[in-house]
Amino acid sequence: MKRVLACLFVVLMAACSAKTGEIQSAPHREITVRVNGAVCGFCSYGIRKEISKLPFVDTTKYENGIRTNSEEQSVTIAVLPGESVDEEVLRNIVIEAGYETVSIEHNER
């Protein structure tokens, strides 16, 4: 009985480590753009609309690849693996949408 329990424990641990390994092998890239004055989702809709059209955006995540936070005036963009990000394009989109970029941060999860 002890052997059976030991075997089950080993199998369970192996399964857990395999799942953890899966997550670690597929890191999730994100960019967070801080936007001056973006306190309203309706008036900053232009930012979401234009950024979601960019080729490096992973539109399968969040809402068309974008997640906004009005309390922090930030726009988080999910980035496709292996794609390069043109920060200048992002800054121009924010200006065209009627705002100014404060900072652009790259994150990996």
Add this chain to the structure above:
Amino acid sequence: MKLFQSSTMRDRQSLFVVVLSALALFQLSSPTYSYADQPVMNEAPRWAGGYGFQFRHESYGSDELLRDDSEIDNPLGLSRYVEETWFEGVYTFDRSKRVTFKLPYVKQRRRVASGDSSEQQKNEGLGDLVLGVPLKLYENKGAFTHSFSITPSLRLPTGKTSGDFPISNGSWDYGVSLSYSSEDTRWSQLYDIFYWRDSDGKHGRRDGDEAGLNIDWGYRVYTNDPLNIGATLMLDISARYNERGDSLTTGASGGTRIHTGPIFAIFKDNIIFRVEYKFPAYEDTIGTSLCRGQELNVGIGAAF
């Protein structure tokens, strides 16, 4: 009509207290995350090349007869009721330069004195097209954004001038408005003063010049950032002064009035729905005229 004077006015006072209490309750119980109202014709579309459309239905009217600021008997049952459906649009060149249009379809009826009795008059048709060029100066400061605007406007005589209750007086009119608006993550405010110069129309008819002040104070009662949904509750105060015009046309009696009431607006992504109710808190007509009555305004718009 003195403020909260008659029994009708006492009822309005009670309603006003209820509305203010409801506003206070909403403010106390509202969540931290919230959104301000952004009508299509005000803040959005803020992005270059953006455009938007809005349908708005407005109704007002009453059978309450006023002489100056007092309610008087109305044995003939005189009344006026107006329903306007507005189609509005905006195009944004960049955040500081826009053009707008507003075109109403009007359905109206009134009961006027005719000898010892009264008779019903009604009319229906297109109203005057209003074109505007809002010029805005924005400043963004972290969790705060505000703007100053000046909007020159032109009202074209596209409205129906025929019938015994004409929708338009057929004149070319000129207007200008100055406004300031600001918002942070919870609060928003808008102050707007305007003046319309009314020219002589067909058959020399004039509606009279109009000056006004609008004040909106808003609080975001709900926000869902991941789904991009937000809702705002506002208190609107609208003050108007109308010069006395020709009694043949709509709203030509002239006078001073203050309407106030709540506005509720909710948006999802680029679509906004707005409903507002206003009641007359004060009205002082020039001579004898009908009270404008309660106003109900429902609109839906989208920005692209």
